[in-house]
Amino acid sequence: MSVMTLAQALNSALDTALDDPRVVLMGEDIGTTGGVFRITDGLQRKHGSERVIDTPVAESGIVGAAFGMAIAGLRPIVEIQFMGFSYPAYDQVISHVARIRSRSRHRFTAPMVIRLPYGGGIGASEHHSESTEAIYTHIPGLKVVVASTPENAKGLLLAAVDDPDPVIFLEPIRAYRAARGEVPDGRYVTPIGAGMLEQRGSDISLISYGAMMRETRDAAHRLAAEGVSAEVIDLRSLVPLDADMVVASVEKTGRAVVIHEAPLTGGYGAEVVALIQERALYSLRAPVRRVTGWDVSVPLRLAERHYLPSTGRIMSAARDVLEA
Amino acid sequence: MSLEPRQVLAADGTVIDRREPDVSTLATMYAAMTEARLYDRKASALQRQGRLATYAPYEGQEASQVGAVAPLAPEDWLVASYRDAAAMHLHGYPWKNLLLTRMGDERGGHPPEGVNVTPPSITVGGHMIHAVGIAWAEKLKGTGAVALTMFGDGATSEGDFHEAMNFAGVYHVPTVFFCQNNGWAISMPRSRQTASRTIAQKADAYGLPGVLVDGNDVLAVAEVVAEAVDRARAGEGPTLIEALTYRVQGHTTADDDRRYRAREEAAGWLARDPLERVRLWLERHGAWDEARQSGIEAEASRRIEAAVAEAEALESLSAGEIFDAMFDEPTAPLAVQRHRAERSAR
Numbered sequence: 001m002s003v004m005t006l007a008q009a010l011n012s013a014l015d016t017a018l019d020d021p022r023v024v025l026m027g028e029d030i031g032t033t034g035g036v037f038r039i040t041d042g043l044q045r046k047h048g049s050e051r052v053i054d055t056p057v058a059e060s061g062i063v064g065a066a067f068g069m070a071i072a073g074l075r076p077i078v079e080i081q082f083m084g085f086s087y088p089a090y091d092q093v094i095s096h097v098a099r100i101r102s103r104s105r106h107r108f109t110a111p112m113v114i115r116l117p118y119g120g121g122i123g124a125s126e127h128h129s130e131s132t133e134a135i136y137t138h139i140p141g142l143k144v145v146v147a148s149t150p151e152n153a154k155g156l157l158l159a160a161v162d163d164p165d166p167v168i169f170l171e172p173i174r175a176y177r178a179a180r181g182e183v184p185d186g187r188y189v190t191p192i193g194a195g196m197l198e199q200r201g202s203d204i205s206l207i208s209y210g211a212m213m214r215e216t217r218d219a220a221h222r223l224a225a226e227g228v229s230a231e232v233i234d235l236r237s238l239v240p241l242d243a244d245m246v247v248a249s250v251e252k253t254g255r256a257v258v259i260h261e262a263p264l265t266g267g268y269g270a271e272v273v274a275l276i277q278e279r280a281l282y283s284l285r286a287p288v289r290r291v292t293g294w295d296v297s298v299p300l301r302l303a304e305r306h307y308l309p310s311t312g313r314i315m316s317a318a319r320d321v322l323e324a
Numbered sequence: 325m326s327l328e329p330r331q332v333l334a335a336d337g338t339v340i341d342r343r344e345p346d347v348s349t350l351a352t353m354y355a356a357m358t359e360a361r362l363y364d365r366k367a368s369a370l371q372r373q374g375r376l377a378t379y380a381p382y383e384g385q386e387a388s389q390v391g392a393v394a395p396l397a398p399e400d401w402l403v404a405s406y407r408d409a410a411a412m413h414l415h416g417y418p419w420k421n422l423l424l425t426r427m428g429d430e431r432g433g434h435p436p437e438g439v440n441v442t443p444p445s446i447t448v449g450g451h452m453i454h455a456v457g458i459a460w461a462e463k464l465k466g467t468g469a470v471a472l473t474m475f476g477d478g479a480t481s482e483g484d485f486h487e488a489m490n491f492a493g494v495y496h497v498p499t500v501f502f503c504q505n506n507g508w509a510i511s512m513p514r515s516r517q518t519a520s521r522t523i524a525q526k527a528d529a530y531g532l533p534g535v536l537v538d539g540n541d542v543l544a545v546a547e548v549v550a551e552a553v554d555r556a557r558a559g560e561g562p563t564l565i566e567a568l569t570y571r572v573q574g575h576t577t578a579d580d581d582r583r584y585r586a587r588e589e590a591a592g593w594l595a596r597d598p599l600e601r602v603r604l605w606l607e608r609h610g611a612w613d614e615a616r617q618s619g620i621e622a623e624a625s626r627r628i629e630a631a632v633a634e635a636e637a638l639e640s641l642s643a644g645e646i647f648d649a650m651f652d653e654p655t656a657p658l659a660v661q662r663h664r665a666e667r668s669a670r
């Protein structure tokens with residue numbers, strides 16, 4: 001065990017993954033500089049430039065080439081600098097990465113990981129604060145995971161590399177250095193498809209993932225001070241979703257708030273709410289609420305605070321649900 | 325195609341194989357480059373003080389930026405990137421707007437009416453094809469206006485660059501592709517971006533002329549751009565220009581370039597400074613002295629400081645205002661969200 005930031009845990013996971021000779025890393029500036037967030041720091045020096053590959057500025061090229069490598073038996077892990085720069089590669093992801101298994105009835109597969117730093121709160125330039133996971137969770141054939149703690153980050157990334165299918169791996173930018181915690185040494189996996197019940201509670205379920213876990217935990221903590229017992233779920237895996245965990249929780253509490261920073265309309269929260277009404281409607285004592293970003297382009301630095309869901313917004317949604 | 329970059333004004337300030345330029349042209353370009361450098365330094369300083377978010381400095385590229393837009397007519401379009409503040413400013417985009425965007429205020433993206441400059445492209449590669457569409461529209465409308473698009477060497481690796489060149493070639497549109505090859509795309513040297521010897525030669529495959537120019541020589545840059553603009557206006561189609569220059573500072577204020585390049589590399593380029601050679605020429609022609617230097621610096625600084633003050637005086641967008649520019653008319657669901665956002669901001 002060592003105490004690490006989420007960024008360091010990812011670095012450790014990649015280093016561990018590279019023990020497998022099939023694993024290669026590809027991305028812009030990941031070699032000499034260790035990537036814009038230094039997640040691959042030192043890995044090219046250690047594993048060589050044939051396996052930790054600096055690419056031209058070409059996301060479609062990176063993903064398309066990694067896809068070819070995956071078909072031919074390698075296990076590529078791709079880094080896109082920011083989620084907002086993944087769109088040039090979107091055609092490769094939807095048209096090929098997500099479909100090759102079904103297109104070839106298992107003859108060809110794409111066991112590859114696409115790492116996407118995502119989310120706001122760092123006062124960045126345009127496109128650097130995106131949280132567009134729903135455009136990935138909507139595509140059949142892709143698994144989508146997101147960690148909020150260093151331990152889960154490492155375990156989930158190693159699980160993603162082991163997975164026989166393509167995994168979109170979201171990395172919460174504002175948690176890279178803010179999230180710290182114990183991380184086991186060596187290899188271990190955090191199973192894909194399993195949520196994490198972070199805190200047991202009986203009055204209300206707070207369900208979130210990734211960067212918003214911080215505000216969600218904070219809200220649970222403050223609600224406790226008001227005498228409310230909140231259950232906290234970190235979904236960790238958006239596709240596949242741990243439906244049983246969500247349903248069991250809501251059957252117990254009868255109330256839920258779903259939180260994400262992505263825009264409201266068509267956001268992943270809608271999927272969670274739909275699941276709850278399909279499987280736990282009769283346990284509900286109040287309508288489920290979503291606390292999300294608004295349906296606007298993520299504001300730049302000076303107005304970004306008006307966009308990201310705050311602890312206060314989560315609290316007031318929770319109070320509404322509790323009082324309903 | 326020549327693999328020798330076009331040069332007019334050598335680094336020592338002597339004119340090569342040309343009639344001497346006229347003093348006022350060079351003095352004007354020199355003043356523009358001086359203002360550009362002062363703005364660049366000011367912006368970097370503001371960033372260090374936490375008054376701007378990240379900033380992408382263009383020091384060393386002033387001749388490319390000024391030379392690229394000097395030949396444009398006011399109705400011509402400029403479609404540029406995050407590093408092209410100097411070019412954008414010279415074509416009418418106010419310093420205040422450039423500062424606002426960097427401070428993190430969306431209103432920076434709204435230049436005055438009549439300024440045909442699109443907001444800076446932050447994504448790499450996506451904007452070049454826009455300049456093709458704009459120029460194509462001007463061609464269809466028969467206005468005679470052209471579009472010039474600016475991008476880096478790294479941007480030529482994106483697929484969209486090739487689509488843009490191809491469309492421009494096929495439809496023979498009046499677009500000037502202006503690549504500032506500053507040697508680096510963040511940590512990747514030009515040599516790792518493409519295996520071709522030059523970027524200019526890529527034009528050949530799309531059926532358009534490619535031109536290589538000394539990007540630190542403002543006269544040479546202005547000359548090749550003027551030729552390309554004339555061709556475009558005359559209906560002779562697009563041109564690709566590769567300006568050889570150097571990014572003296574890090575990629576952005578968030579970048580530490582010591583991680584990937586040696587200090588000595590910059591030294592060679594500093595000896596080829598784009599401003600220095602013009603000043604030498606002006607001095608040699610008796611058209612420059614300390615008083616004139618401090619005069620243009622003072623004037624430029626005054627304009628820049630005024631822009632900073634104006635930008636900083638603006639109240640930042642309120643919770644409600646972040647909804648203002650999504651559609652022509654706000655949709656009903658957005659109006660509901662706006663109301664909620666305003667309530668929770670209270």
Ligand SMILES: Cc1ncc(C[n+]2csc(CCOP(=O)(O)OP(=O)(O)O)c2C)c(N)n1
Nearest residue numbers: 085407446447448476477478479508509510
């Ligand atoms: C589509 C996209 N991919 C990646 C990035 C991140 N990025 C910003 S600038 C840059 C390098 C661009 O280099 P170049 O085109 O040579 O221009 P320069 O920055 O040197 O002016 C990269 C990779 C981006 N902004 N957009």
